[in-house]
Amino acid sequence: MSWLNFDDEDDVPYAEYADHAVRERPNPKANRPRTKRRPDHADSVTGMVTGVDRGRYAVLVAEGADPEDRREREIVAARARELRRTSIVIGDRVQLVGDTSGAEGSLARIVTVGERRTLLRRSADDTDRVERVVVANADQMLIVVASANPEPRVRLVDRYLVAAYDAGIAPLICITKTDLADPEPFLAHFSALEVPVFRSAPGAEPLAAIRLALAGHTTVFVGHSGVGKSTLINALVPDAGRATGHVNEVTGRGRHTSSSSVALRVTTPAGDGWVVDTPGVRSFGLGHVTSEGILRGFTDLAELIDHCPRGCSHQEDAPDCELDAAIADGRLDAVGAARVESLRRLLH
Numbered sequence: 618m619s620w621l622n623f624d625d626e627d628d629v630p631y632a633e634y635a636d637h638a639v640r641e642r643p644n645p646k647a648n649r650p651r652t653k654r655r656p657d658h659a660d661s662v663t664g665m666v667t668g669v670d671r672g673r674y675a676v677l678v679a680e681g682a683d684p685e686d687r688r689e690r691e692i693v694a695a696r697a698r699e700l701r702r703t704s705i706v707i708g709d710r711v712q713l714v715g716d717t718s719g720a721e722g723s724l725a726r727i728v729t730v731g732e733r734r735t736l737l738r739r740s741a742d743d744t745d746r747v748e749r750v751v752v753a754n755a756d757q758m759l760i761v762v763a764s765a766n767p768e769p770r771v772r773l774v775d776r777y778l779v780a781a782y783d784a785g786i787a788p789l790i791c792i793t794k795t796d797l798a799d800p801e802p803f804l805a806h807f808s809a810l811e812v813p814v815f816r817s818a819p820g821a822e823p824l825a826a827i828r829l830a831l832a833g834h835t836t837v838f839v840g841h842s843g844v845g846k847s848t849l850i851n852a853l854v855p856d857a858g859r860a861t862g863h864v865n866e867v868t869g870r871g872r873h874t875s876s877s878s879v880a881l882r883v884t885t886p887a888g889d890g891w892v893v894d895t896p897g898v899r900s901f902g903l904g905h906v907t908s909e910g911i912l913r914g915f916t917d918l919a920e921l922i923d924h925c926p927r928g929c930s931h932q933e934d935a936p937d938c939e940l941d942a943a944i945a946d947g948r949l950d951a952v953g954a955a956r957v958e959s960l961r962r963l964l965h
């Protein structure tokens with residue numbers, strides 16, 4: 618049940634939710650406005666969004682979270698009209714009213730979206746400033762990349778790292794298909810970052826180590842198509858079919874489910890964790906990230922950048938950029954120089 622509360626804020630007071638609380642419209646036909654009902658939604662139930670599909674949300678209510686009905690259960694809900702313009706995503710903590718029994722065919726109503734601890738965002742591309750929310754309240758990102766087939770791309774991993782650091786999410790890397798190619802030359806690009814790395818091959822999947830890293834966390838899995846992300850998730854969550862919050866399964870709407878994001882519970886000897894799969898997320902534009910945010914993705918260069926002239930753009934043409942000096946005098950080796958190149962491409 619601990620997944621419901623963040624470890625350092627057990628028993629989130631109701632006021633924490635007030636920001637996004639629904640303001641009920643006065644009922645013009647009644648003598649008194651409906652807002653007289655106080656406190657608002659006192660009978661609401663709190664849960665976590667585990668699936669989203671076309672205006673329907675799967676919300677998991679933890680065991681004991683509802684004093685009236687202590688069962689853990691998955692509830693299908695729609696959003697209250699007042700929340701029409703509020704995005705509700707996987708990982709959101711929401712409050713529900715209406716039929717919260719979770720019985721087949723029942724539909725509850727989301728009336729409040731809780732304050733988000735983190736928000737992983739992306740843009741369609743780097744020029745697009747409209748951000749799309751990928752997941753709320755994740756505290757880790759597992760970047761899945763293959764040693765070969767598809768060929769690993771430094772630039773894509775850089776993007777994931779920037780998005781993670783910008784959102785305050787701790788990155789992890791899992792490199793798959795180490796049976797097909799030596800992963801070390803690729804991993805060398807990231808060795809200075811101190812990001813935990815898992816190496817995986819058929820029959821030698823580091824499942825125990827990954828499970829340990831997932832316990833007590835909400836981890837969003839990202840990766841290019843074909844890297845083996847689904848293979849990994851199926852191995853980590855064998856009963857994914859039952860535990861998922863795929864709204865489609867619940868609502869019976871016949872839509873191909875593999876493109877919708879979902880939160881899956883992973884049970885480990887060290888406690889439960891949540892895995893968020895994002896199969897529909899193909900591009901990872903960073904149009905919404907500031908250059909400071911991008912720099913946060915390059916912690917290995919931070920010390921050098923501290924010595925740059927004030928207001929340095931760190932671009933190729935920047936006068937006296939410390940990054941150029943470090944490449945010239947050998948403080949940065951070939952891998953370091955490649956990191957600078959990555960940074961400069963992202964800063965464009």
Ligand SMILES: Nc1nc2c(ncn2[C@@H]2O[C@H](COP(=O)(O)OP(=O)(O)OP(=O)(O)O)[C@@H](O)[C@H]2O)c(=O)[nH]1
Nearest residue numbers: 793794795817818819841842843844845846847848
């Ligand atoms: N050789 C090798 N093949 C692997 C490994 N892991 C996964 N594969 C294969 O790679 C292919 C793609 O794996 P998936 O798990 O479907 O990849 P995915 O990342 O989920 O891809 P999408 O479903 O397109 O998002 C499958 O044929 C897997 O059997 C590995 O460690 N080594």
Ligand SMILES: [Zn+2]
Nearest residue numbers: 925929931938
């Ligand atoms: Zn500079």
